[in-house]
Amino acid sequence: MNTWPEGKRRAMTQSAHAAWNASNYPGTLQICCKCDDPTGRCEEDAIYTDEGDGPFCQGCYHKTEEYLLSEA
Numbered sequence: 001m002n003t004w005p006e007g008k009r010r011a012m013t014q015s016a017h018a019a020w021n022a023s024n025y026p027g028t029l030q031i032c033c034k035c036d037d038p039t040g041r042c043e044e045d046a047i048y049t050d051e052g053d054g055p056f057c058q059g060c061y062h063k064t065e066e067y068l069l070s071e072a
Contacts, residue, residue, distance in 0.1 A: 032057040 048054035
């Protein structure tokens, strides 16, 4: 599991952010719980089911029972 630099959550410059991501996989990327690909989202807009499963990328969320039932 990735942690914040020195264990402290704080704003980072773009260059510091890029350097952190380059040396700490997956960096600050949010990874889908099903396919292990980046979700393209962050904490504020993460996709979780009502039961708290996630985070999901959009493609994997669209395969969940919750989503399929909502579209029926």
